[in-house]
Amino acid sequence: MDPSNDKIRVEGLSAGFGDRRVLFDVSMALPARRVTAIIGPSGCGKSTFIRILNRMHELVRGAWASGEVHLDGVPIHGPGVDPVLLRRRVGMVFQKPNPFPHLSVRENVLAGLSLTGRRRRSEAEAVMERALAQAALWDEVRDRLDAPAGGLSGGQQQRLCIARALAVDPEVLLMDEPCSALDPIATARIEDLIHALCADYTIVIVTHSMQQAARVSHRTAFLLLGELVEHDDTDRLFTSPRDSRTEDYITGKFG
Amino acid sequence: MSPSGRAPGPFHGPATPPFERILEFGLVACGLLSILTTAGIVAVLAGETVAFFREVPVRAFLFDTQWTPLFADKHFGIWPLVAGTLLTTAIAVGIALPFGLLSAIFLAEFAPARVRSVVKPLLEVLAGIPTVVYGYFALVTLTPLLQRVVPGLSGFNALSAGLVMGVMIVPFISSLAEDALSAVPDALREGALALGAGRLPTVLRVVVPAARSGILAALLLAVARAIGETMIVAIAAGQQPILTLDPRSSVETMTAYIVQVSMGDVPAGTLEYRTIFAVGTLLFLMTLGFNTLGLRLARGAQRVG
Numbered sequence: 144m145d146p147s148n149d150k151i152r153v154e155g156l157s158a159g160f161g162d163r164r165v166l167f168d169v170s171m172a173l174p175a176r177r178v179t180a181i182i183g184p185s186g187c188g189k190s191t192f193i194r195i196l197n198r199m200h201e202l203v204r205g206a207w208a209s210g211e212v213h214l215d216g217v218p219i220h221g222p223g224v225d226p227v228l229l230r231r232r233v234g235m236v237f238q239k240p241n242p243f244p245h246l247s248v249r250e251n252v253l254a255g256l257s258l259t260g261r262r263r264r265s266e267a268e269a270v271m272e273r274a275l276a277q278a279a280l281w282d283e284v285r286d287r288l289d290a291p292a293g294g295l296s297g298g299q300q301q302r303l304c305i306a307r308a309l310a311v312d313p314e315v316l317l318m319d320e321p322c323s324a325l326d327p328i329a330t331a332r333i334e335d336l337i338h339a340l341c342a343d344y345t346i347v348i349v350t351h352s353m354q355q356a357a358r359v360s361h362r363t364a365f366l367l368l369g370e371l372v373e374h375d376d377t378d379r380l381f382t383s384p385r386d387s388r389t390e391d392y393i394t395g396k397f398g
Numbered sequence: 399m400s401p402s403g404r405a406p407g408p409f410h411g412p413a414t415p416p417f418e419r420i421l422e423f424g425l426v427a428c429g430l431l432s433i434l435t436t437a438g439i440v441a442v443l444a445g446e447t448v449a450f451f452r453e454v455p456v457r458a459f460l461f462d463t464q465w466t467p468l469f470a471d472k473h474f475g476i477w478p479l480v481a482g483t484l485l486t487t488a489i490a491v492g493i494a495l496p497f498g499l500l501s502a503i504f505l506a507e508f509a510p511a512r513v514r515s516v517v518k519p520l521l522e523v524l525a526g527i528p529t530v531v532y533g534y535f536a537l538v539t540l541t542p543l544l545q546r547v548v549p550g551l552s553g554f555n556a557l558s559a560g561l562v563m564g565v566m567i568v569p570f571i572s573s574l575a576e577d578a579l580s581a582v583p584d585a586l587r588e589g590a591l592a593l594g595a596g597r598l599p600t601v602l603r604v605v606v607p608a609a610r611s612g613i614l615a616a617l618l619l620a621v622a623r624a625i626g627e628t629m630i631v632a633i634a635a636g637q638q639p640i641l642t643l644d645p646r647s648s649v650e651t652m653t654a655y656i657v658q659v660s661m662g663d664v665p666a667g668t669l670e671y672r673t674i675f676a677v678g679t680l681l682f683l684m685t686l687g688f689n690t691l692g693l694r695l696a697r698g699a700q701r702v703g
Contacts (some may be wrong), residue, residue, distance in 0.1 A: 199592060230596030241585035245607045258595035258603055304589070311593055 150175035150315060150345040151196060156210035157334040158191055158200065165191050169371045171364055178337055178346045180360035180377065182353055184397070185387035188369040193317045196347065197233040198226040214315070227282070231259065234313035238320040240300035242292035242307070249288040251303055255311035270310055271316075279336050298329025305336065309344075316340065318348040322355065334359050353393055357381050365389050421425025443682060446675035455504025459676065465639040465655075467673045468664070478639035479677060482556065482649030486631050487624040489645060490567060491561025494620055497564075499613065504573065506579035507601045518573075525569040532680050533633030536562040543633065548645050557645040563630050570620045574696065578612020579605060611695050618692030622685045628653035652681045 158166040173179045181189045190368060192202040196209050204391065205333040211361040212219045219229055242251045252271045256262040271288075275281040282304040284295070301321060308316060318337075322330040329339055337346060337359045350356050354365050364374040365386075373380060373389045384390045391397060414422075424579025451459070454474045501521060505514055540558040545551045551558075554642050590600040606613070636648030637658050650658070656674045664670045 197592065199588065202588075227591075227596050229594075230592055237585060237588065237594035239585060241583075241589040243589065243604055243608070245610070254590070254597070254604075255593035258590055258593060258599045260599075261578060271459065307589075307593065313491055387531075 148174050150215065151347075152211075152213040152216075153196075154211040154213075155196065156192075156208065156212065158188075158195060158206070158208035158210075160203065160207075161205040165369050166195075166208075167368070167369045169366075169369075170210075171374045172372060173345060173347060174362065175345050176341055176343070178341045178348060178359055178362040179364065180356035181347065181349045181364050181366060182356045182392075183353070183366035185266035185351065185391070188368040189351075189366055190319050192366065193198045193319055193349050195345055196315070196317055197230050197235055197298045199230070199235065201226070225318060231255075231311050232318060233315040234311065235317045236301070236304050236308055236321045238251065239324050240297060240304050242295070242300050242303050244291065246292060247289045248284050248292050248295070248303065251292045252306050252310050254307055259311070259329075261311075268296060274306040274310035277309050277340065278302045279332060279339075280306055294398055296329070298325050298332060301329070301333060302336070305333075309340075313344065315345045315347065318346065319348050320351065323351070330355075353381070400425045422536075440682075443675055443679050445539035446672050447679045448487060448668070450672040450676040453672075454676075464642050465650075467670050468659075472669075474673070476677070479650060479655055480680075481641055481643060482631075482635065482639065483625055483651040483653070485556045485643055485645060485649055486560040486635055486651055487621060489557060490563035490624045490627075491617070493561055493564025494567045494571050494624075498568045498616070498620070499575055501568070501572040502575035502579055502616075503601060503606070504614075507605065507701060508597075521525060521569045527566070529566065529627065529629035529702045530610045530633070531636075532562045532566055533630040534557075537629060548646060552636075552646060553650050554634060554638075554648040555646055556635050556649045559631045559633075559635035560645065562634065563624055563627055564700040566627070566630070567620045567623050570623055571616045574616035574619060575609070578609040579618065580695075581612065582608045608643045614649055615692045615695035618688045618695065622688035622692065625688065626653065626677065626681065629659060629690055632657045652677050656681075 149172040153172070154170050156166055156169040157164065165186075169188075169192065181192060183189050191200060195212060196219075200206050200208060208220070214229070214233065217224070226255075246254060249271055250257070252274050253262060253267055256267070256270065273379060275284065280299060283299060284290075284303075287294075292300065295303060298355060301324070305316075305321075322333050325333065334355065337348065340346060341361075348356075348359065362374065362376045363377040363380045365372045365380065365388075367388055373384060373386045375385070380389065381393055382392060458474050459476050462473050463477055464473035464475050465478045466473045501517075505518060509517065536558040537554075538561060541551070541553060541555060544555075544558055549559065586604055586608055587600055590604045591597075594603075631651045632654040635651060635654060637650050637654055638648045639650040639655065640647055642649065655677055659670065659674045
């Protein structure tokens with residue numbers, strides 16, 4: 144793969160919490176406008192890995208990380224990089240839908256702009272409609288934009304969170320097991336959405352479902368006990384894995 | 399245990415050994431004692447209040463603007479006492495709400511664990527200082543200081559009593575509001591931070607609004623505490639039932655009036671004596687109302703959190 148097409152490059156990344164080490168010397172490149180899936184059994188460091196990419200990891204007490212992460216060739220832990228500004232370029236969707244319960248649907252979508260003081264009255268409606276349309280939610284909520292976000296179904300809430308992340312116009316979208324709290328129908332909608340969104344965004348999705356990784360991603364990375372075992376095109380990784388541990392995992396021998 | 403043919407062994411004795419029975423009886427008696435005491439207080443309050451209103455029409459109580467039951471020319475208008483109470487309470491809460499809320503935000507969201515472990519107990523000490531100490535502090539220290547900057551401040555005044563009472567209730571608000579803020583799920587903080595929001599906007603515009611019912615509960619409980627506070631206002635605010643909202647003036651609160659009469663030489667059973675029960679009933683209803691509302695909100699907030 145052409146290295147100039149890499150949106151994010153990770154080199155020699157180790158990380159942990161206090162004495163506990165959860166990532167060991169991980170290096171990989173994440174291509175732009177592609178979906179990269181991170182798979183592996185629980186506790187393998189998947190979530191820690193993507194939380195480093197938008198520097199959410201360091202908010203946890205005792206968390207540490209070493210190694211280099213480059214976004215468009217610029218080290219994100221370098222001096223002069225403001226994590227707050229970084230997070231506007233690298234958005235995130237969490238495992239459990241977390242809309243702001245005291246705000247309406249409209250206010251939730253625009254929360255990123257309001258909270259960062261970038262909301263313009265003239266553009267707000269257009270931004271909101273675009274973000275909700277991108278998240279395939281517009282048709283379902285156009286009549287209840289002022290209703291509280293807590294009244295939406297779980298799947299709608301998760302798409303609302305995706306719309307909220309897209310409204311601030313990020314370049315990268317990190318998704319930490321975005322479907323684990325959703326039913327199969329809602330999951331299918333989110334997966335369709337990921338397909339559509341990768342035309343414009345670089346997407347990194349953590350999942351413990353190999354089927355999901357196979358359905359939505361172009362590249363797949365397999366993490367085991369904090370080590371990157373294998374990272375390859377999704378088709379190749381699932382059909383002809385090079386490492387026996389990968390093969391054992393995808394054939395269901397453990398995990 | 400049902401009678402059976404089995405020989406009573408060590409594990410087949412009576413279901414409740416006599417000792418446990420005595421213990422149980424003792425516990426029930428203790429519980430009943432406090433319930434009966436409360437019931438007795440309410441009964442006496444109600445009985446004397448009814449007796450009071452047999453002699454003084456409710457109209458005079460509610461619509462007269464003077465409170466002079468101890469003078470020859472008797473008036474029974476409750477408003478001067480209510481105004482004094484509300485004035486000192488408003489000053490106290492006006493001080494305690496911003497300070498209490500800001501310290502709660504600092505403790506819950508910003509303070510490192512070490513700072514928190516020092517500041518939190520220090521704040522709680524404020525609630526443990528005897529109120530008589532607060533009262534004298536207001537009278538002999540704060541009032542003379544304030545008199546240098548506030549023209550027309552009388553020796554006994556609502557201002558310094560209210561200010562000192564505000565300091566006293568800061569820990570009420572801060573500890574309840576801190577609980578409410580800590581109960582807000584981290585998922586909301588992370589959601590805001592992941593959108594590129596700074597710490598301060600995240601706290602002020604996401605965490606605090608999500609905790610609003612708990613914060614409101616803290617406020618209501620603090621108001622109830624301030625309304626019922628006695629010693630500070632009796633010492634520092636004076637005993638002149640003047641219908642005013644001027645904080646520089648001497649005022650008498652409902653609690654201070656009750657102290658004044660019950661410590662004086664008003665004979666029991668007289669109309670003058672019964673006034674304190676009428677005032678006490680109103681006080682009871684006010685604090686009960688704020689407490690009930692506050693506790694209900696606090697429980698609701700916990701469920702949400």
